[in-house]
Amino acid sequence: MTSSPAQNPHTADARTGTLDAEAIRQAVTESFDGTIRHLKDLVAIPGIAWPSFDQEPLNRSADAVAELVRSSGFENVQILRCDKEDGTPGGPAVVARRPAAAGKPTVLLYAHHDVQPTGDLALWETEPFTAVERNGRLYGRGAADDKAGILAHIAAYTAVSRVLGEELGLGVTFFFEGEEEAGSPTFRSFLEAHRDLLRADVIIVADSSNWKVGVPALTTSLRGLVDGTIEVQVLDHAVHSGMFGGPVLDAPTLLARLIATLHDAEGNVAIEGLVSRDDAAVDLTEAEYRADASVLDGVRLAGTGSIASRLWTKPALSIIGFDAPAVDVASNTLLPRARAKFSLRLAPGQDPVAAMEAVNRHVEANAPFGARVIFTPGESGNSFQTDTSSKAATMAMWALGEAWGVPAVEMGIGGSIPFIADLTDLYPDAQILVTGVEDPDSRAHSANESLHLGDFRNAVVAEAFLLARLNAEGLG
Known part of the structure; x- marks a missing residue:
């Protein structure tokens, strides 16, 4: 997690011998209005993979993405699915592959076309599924997370293909998932079912952020994640708070006392281990x-x-849900039970199984007033750390710095992308790069999500530079 200066572009040109940076920039610029137009069209499709939402828009989103991939020059474009554990179909993924020429590496370009729900519409300043340009940003659900990632991949590949023509021997696979925002429930089984189709030497995941507007970054670490629920039970049933209140504390109060033990007086996570x-x-x-x-x-x-x-690089614990009666319908009773959902972000290097066990031990040891505590484990995901000495990472840092014109930064992200652990497990020899088009004010998952258009253009240029260098130099 250190900042690294961008390398001298003339030195890079001398190494590659074929990288025409100006021609690539020009190709990106000439097609950029069309790229934005395509992004606006994708934003207009409310493809939400959550099972409680209509799946027709999600299918329409996959069809639209597949058509964009075909227009970039890919002939064999597939929309693939795997079933979930309950037998229902997973989200539609768009996959297309261009085989590598002899001696050339293959790059897998990942992004996802499904989006988060809008949340409270009253908080939006524009219609969520109508992309609006304002003050150099494009507003709309999915404009940044992660339909811009899809267009960055397609536009970068198209620019390189246009400039290099028959000299482009790099193998390229597009993998645009359709259920990431729903937790990627079939991701592992999808990889196992299509392991050879998705095999690559370099995997670029365009689902992260830059340091800030005007300063690019390569995401070199991601925190892991465990979550679950903590329930406190104190009575067999609710009783009158006036008749029985005093000798026994209600469940929400005891749960609050238990939650308070999760952090120390300074706000550090206080769970041992x-x-x-x-x-x-x-x-x-x-x-x-x-x-x-x-x-x-x-x-x-x-x-x-x-x-x-x-x-x-430190754990962070939040209470993200709380089961208790709403204030407007609350009655004067001592509540017998209360439940909270926790979300614990894990430092890189933390074993999720050990972390879940540590939370369980903590809540059982801190049961207030002898209350019955029920701990229910939830989801878990591994952390991620890039090998910043790899050739792909070194090239990526150069490409980012060259595209923006300022040194790129190696940064961590507090969030988690658990499916990257599946990529590293099934493709242990692949060099994985986590890039992104967002910035700290993109407000992904929130109202008024937006994309900085200047940084988006730079992200396309940077990826095009990276693809051109991989084509010229390979990984040897």
């Missing part, structure tokens, strides 16, 4: 974090160590 490091070499200022996270004035930041370490 979790990996925690304060070694992020590049940092955010408090003012930058407050602005990006919309922290209210007067709210003191939690935890110790650098802000970047608190975001990337």
Whole structure:
């Protein structure tokens, strides 16, 4: 997690001997209006993979993406699915493959076309599924996460193909998933079913962020994740709070006391046995974090160590759900049980199984007033850390710096992309790069999601540079 200066472009040209950076920039620029037009068309399709939503728009989204892939020059474009454990079909993935010429590597370009639900429409300043350009940004659900990732891949490949023509021997596979926002429930089985089809030497996952507007980044670490529920039971049934209140505390109060033990007085996660490091070499200022996270004035930041370490290399625990009666319908009763859902982000290097066991031990040891505590494990996902010494990572850092004209940064991300663990497991020899088109104000998953168009253009140029260098140099 150190910043790294972009290399001299003339030095890179001398190494590759074939990289015509200006021609590639020109190809991206000439087609950029069309790229944005295609992105707007995709934003208009509300493809949500959650089973509670109509799946017809998701299928329409896959069809539209497949057509874009065909228009980029791929002939054999497939829409593939795997069934979930309950037998229902998974989301539609778009897959297309161009075989590599002899001696050339193959690159897998991943993004996802499904999107998050809109949430409260009253919070949106524009219609979520109508892409609107304003002040250099494109607003709309999926404009950044992750339909822009799809268009970045397609536009970069198209530009390189146009410039290099028959000299392009690089193998390229498009893999555009259709259920990532629903937790990728069939991702592992999909990889196993199509293992050879998706096999690659380099995997580029375009589903992350840049350091800030105007400064590119390669995501070199992702936190892992475990979640689950904690239930506190104290009575067999609800009783009158006036008749029985005093000698016994209600379940929501006891659950609140238990939740309070999860952090120490400084706000650090207080669960023993979790990996925690304060070694992020590049940092955010408090003012930058407050602005990006919309922290209210007067709210003191939690935890110790650098802000970047608190975001990337230390665990972070949040209560993301709470079962209790709504205030407007609450009656004067002592509630017998209450339940909360926790989400624990794990530092790179943390074993998710060990982390889940640590949470379980903690809640059982801290049961307040002898209340019955029921711990139910939920989902889990591994962390990820890039081998920044790999040739693909070195090329990517160069390409990012060259495209933006400023040094690229190696950064961590506090979020998790659990399916990357499946990629590393099934393709252990592949060099995996996590890139992105977002910035700290993209508001992915939130109202008013948006994409910075200038950075988006740079992201396309950077990936085109990277593909051209991989084509010229390979990985040897």
